[in-house]
Amino acid sequence: MSARTPAGRNAGGRNVSRLLADFGHDLPSAPTSTAAAKEARLFRHAPRRGPRWAGAGWSPASAPVSSWRMTSDQTPVLWPFISTPGLPPTGAQMGIDMLSGGAFYADPNGWVLDDDVPVTNPNLFSFGKPGRGKSATTKAFCLRMTDFGYRILVLGDPKDEYEGLCKFFGVEPFAIGPGLPTRINPLAFGPLLAGWDQLDATEAQARAAVVFGRWLTLVRGLVGSQRIGDQRVPFGPSDEVVVKTALQKLTGYILGQTQLTETTIPQLWHLLNNPTDDLIEECRYAGERHFLDDTRLLRDALGQLVSGALAGLFDDHTTIDVDWAAPIQSLSLSRLEPLGDEAIGIALTCLNSWGRGMREMAAPGDLRVVVRDESWKQLRLGPEAVKSFDADLRLSRRDGDVQFAVAHKPSDLLSAGDTGSQAATIAKDLLHLADVKVLHGQDLGVARELESMLGLGPMAQDLVTGWAMQGKGRALWCVGEQHYKVQTVLHPVELHLTFTNQALTGAA
Numbered sequence: 001m002s003a004r005t006p007a008g009r010n011a012g013g014r015n016v017s018r019l020l021a022d023f024g025h026d027l028p029s030a031p032t033s034t035a036a037a038k039e040a041r042l043f044r045h046a047p048r049r050g051p052r053w054a055g056a057g058w059s060p061a062s063a064p065v066s067s068w069r070m071t072s073d074q075t076p077v078l079w080p081f082i083s084t085p086g087l088p089p090t091g092a093q094m095g096i097d098m099l100s101g102g103a104f105y106a107d108p109n110g111w112v113l114d115d116d117v118p119v120t121n122p123n124l125f126s127f128g129k130p131g132r133g134k135s136a137t138t139k140a141f142c143l144r145m146t147d148f149g150y151r152i153l154v155l156g157d158p159k160d161e162y163e164g165l166c167k168f169f170g171v172e173p174f175a176i177g178p179g180l181p182t183r184i185n186p187l188a189f190g191p192l193l194a195g196w197d198q199l200d201a202t203e204a205q206a207r208a209a210v211v212f213g214r215w216l217t218l219v220r221g222l223v224g225s226q227r228i229g230d231q232r233v234p235f236g237p238s239d240e241v242v243v244k245t246a247l248q249k250l251t252g253y254i255l256g257q258t259q260l261t262e263t264t265i266p267q268l269w270h271l272l273n274n275p276t277d278d279l280i281e282e283c284r285y286a287g288e289r290h291f292l293d294d295t296r297l298l299r300d301a302l303g304q305l306v307s308g309a310l311a312g313l314f315d316d317h318t319t320i321d322v323d324w325a326a327p328i329q330s331l332s333l334s335r336l337e338p339l340g341d342e343a344i345g346i347a348l349t350c351l352n353s354w355g356r357g358m359r360e361m362a363a364p365g366d367l368r369v370v371v372r373d374e375s376w377k378q379l380r381l382g383p384e385a386v387k388s389f390d391a392d393l394r395l396s397r398r399d400g401d402v403q404f405a406v407a408h409k410p411s412d413l414l415s416a417g418d419t420g421s422q423a424a425t426i427a428k429d430l431l432h433l434a435d436v437k438v439l440h441g442q443d444l445g446v447a448r449e450l451e452s453m454l455g456l457g458p459m460a461q462d463l464v465t466g467w468a469m470q471g472k473g474r475a476l477w478c479v480g481e482q483h484y485k486v487q488t489v490l491h492p493v494e495l496h497l498t499f500t501n502q503a504l505t506g507a508a
């Protein structure tokens, strides 16, 4: 705005551009900025204590903000009510998640398929002190999974405690014991033999690798479970060649037969005791004497099994016809109890291997929960038996079976060998085969191994040795890295089906 004099003249006079314009020179003028129309404000800053009028949330003092630094172990002490991310409500409803107060569902195959749940295999290992409710939780899980199309296979029931469950489904369990007619041949071919004569050479070779591999692992586990003093019988590469060649001879595979013959462990032992010339030659021994001298330990260990633990149980062709379409199948072993834990362990090794054979080539959608209760008895039989168990468990990712193994404490797996030994390493690896661990109550003495073997922090250890000890069916479910404090809730019918204190109530 220009100021004007009283005379009405421009006080500032003409400026340069005006002067030049008068003489015909137009200087370029600066563009006049057109300010953009201001947008209406969407948000307004709230004063630190809130808008100062009634009902608007004004606070007389500002909230102090303090920062804390701590480890994730210490955090739950200050924020005890923040729990692990919930699991999807699919699968068996097991009971109450005590941290969130909601229902806890177990769905191992569903968890593997769900990227939000940190598990990559559907196997479960359940640990706990005797009587804490491991078997009851296992049975409840199996029973509830049948609603989702799963069938149950109990590969050895040392206490006959799954018989109640079988009767509930109207299935008669198979009883195995001295003097009974039931025989299971752990060297059975299983479904892989079906249509063998029509297989092309590549497929036959692939199937043979699976079958002979399984048998070899079994024989190695059985021989390796025998003792010389406090050492286990070794099973070296030469023993492997001898057993494999003998098995190939007995079945007719080595002769390229299209119809293979099933063999048994006593037949294997017999052939090794009376080796044929071609067996001696194929195993590259100088003569019969050389063969017999070199395989003495192997033959004697097998012989002890044939006349001892396996006699009348696993020494002949299978005599039972298993209905795989039935909701449950169980093999009762309580009659072996007088023979001792080792005999039961050997029986479990045979049954586990046989069961694995039977589950090879399961039809798609044929889902099964495979229960291995009291598996510590097998795991105590030395590194070879642990390897055999390991091999049986590895199959599950291929066929969708959920393997449920029950033992007392994580170090059961280590009892096969000294700390730091090869056996201990195998046992630790075995723990990784099950991404889900169900930890029932344990004594304080076990707390350290919960840390060293499972990597549980002090809070989780306290739950297992404290809270879980104060009630049956209480367990810390470790689903990958996530922990859930779960109380299994049993229906009155299930309480009856899972009752295992008959002996105590009878005596009282």
Ligand SMILES: Nc1ncnc2c1ncn2[C@@H]1O[C@H](COP(=O)(O)OP(=O)(O)OP(=O)(O)O)[C@@H](O)[C@H]1O
Pocket: 128, 129, 130, 131, 132, 133, 134, 135, 136, 137, 472, 473, 474, 487, 488, 489, 490, 495, 498, 499, 500, 501
């Ligand atoms: N969640 C539960 N609620 C009520 N009772 C339970 C629960 N879980 C287990 N029980 C009862 O506790 C008893 C012992 O349980 P179970 O046989 O399952 O123990 P276990 O840990 O398998 O013992 P063991 O190591 O000797 O085999 C059973 O009679 C069972 O009915």
Ligand SMILES: [Mg+2]
Pocket: 134, 135, 136, 373
């Ligand atoms: Mg039990």
